[in-house]
Every structure is written in C-alpha cells, then in structure tokens.
Amino acid sequence: MAARKQDAEKVAVNTVVGKDSVLEGTFEVEEGIRVDGTLKGKLISSGTLVVGPTGSVEADPIRVRDAVIAGRLTGRLEATSRVKLESSAVLMGDITAQVLIIEEGAVFKGIRDSGEPLEVEVPALRPPNQIKEVRKAAG
Numbered sequence: 001m002a003a004r005k006q007d008a009e010k011v012a013v014n015t016v017v018g019k020d021s022v023l024e025g026t027f028e029v030e031e032g033i034r035v036d037g038t039l040k041g042k043l044i045s046s047g048t049l050v051v052g053p054t055g056s057v058e059a060d061p062i063r064v065r066d067a068v069i070a071g072r073l074t075g076r077l078e079a080t081s082r083v084k085l086e087s088s089a090v091l092m093g094d095i096t097a098q099v100l101i102i103e104e105g106a107v108f109k110g111i112r113d114s115g116e117p118l119e120v121e122v123p124a125l126r127p128p129n130q131i132k133e134v135r136k137a138a139g
Contacts, residue, residue: 012047019054035071053088060093067097069106 013032017023021037032047035055043049043059048066051057055071062077070086077083079097087105094110102108 013050014047017055019052051089 013034015027015029015031015033017033017035017037017039019036022040023038024040026042027033027039027044029043029045029047031045032050033043033045034050034052035057036052037054038056038058040058043057043062043064045064047064048068049057049062049064051067051069051071051073053070056074057072058074060075062073062075064077064079066081067073067077067079067083068086069084069089069091071088072090074092076093077091077095077097079095081097082099082101083095083097084101085091085103085106085108087103089103089106089108091106091108092110094113095108096113098114100112
C-alpha cells in the first residue's frame with residue numbers, strides 16, 4: 001500500500017495539455033504535467049513530465065524530475081532522476097538523466113549523458129608477436 005502511494009506521489013499531475021490543444025511559451029509547473037496535445041517553448045517542472053501517445057513537446061530546455069514519454073519529444077531533456085521512453089516514443093534530442101529506460105520499439109536520436117564522467121577500462125592489447133605464438137601453439 002505504501003509503495004502505491006509513493007508511486008502516485010511521483011506521478012502527481014496538476015497541469016494537463018489536452019488532445020488537440022496547442023500551447024506556446026515558457027511554462028513553469030510546480031508539480032507534474034501531462035501533454036496529450038502540443039506544447040512548444042520552454043518547460044520547467046519540479047515533478048514528472050508525461051507525454052501521452054498523442055502528445056508532442058517541442059521545447060528547449062525541458063527541465064523536470066522525471067519523464068515518461070509515449071508520444072513525440074524534440075529538444076534537450078534534463079531530468080534529475082529518470083527518463084522512460086515507452087515503445088511508442090519518438091525522442092529527437094539530448095537527454096541528461098541518472099536513469100534512462102528505453103522500451104523496445106522506441107526511437108531515440110541524440111546523446112545520453114548521466115551527468116557524471118564515464119570511466120571505461122580498456123584491456124591492454126597483446127603485442128603482435130604474442131598473437132603469433134598463440135596461433136602456433138594452437139595449430
């Protein structure tokens with residue numbers, strides 16, 4: 001029961017852009033926002049952005065805590081926590097988030113950044129003479 005209440009709080013939405021509605025401008029939303037129509041401009045929210053299957057967001061920047069995208073989003077998305085691209089999502093732009101979930105079928109064209117430097121260890125390559133020795137020993 002407590003887990004359901006926490007999930008409901010995470011997706012609290014107090015602003016809805018209805019289907020066939022078009023809004024343009026700078027939007028600052030205290031809680032979450034759901035877009036089933038079209039929103040263009042700038043978007044800043046302390047909550048969750050939900051873009052429904054019929055929704056379209058063209059904004060730069062888009063700053064939110066979390067985002068769940070099932071429709072179309074174009075722009076730079078900055079989430080302090082997580083972004084989920086559902087199977088019907090089309091996202092054209094860069095994402096900064098701690099967690100990125102991409103369902104099969106979703107389209108994402110851009111760069112993903114976790115906001116932290118990425119460290120990659122590359123194994124040392126064997127010198128060419130060692131590779132020949134391995135081949136001779138195996139043959």
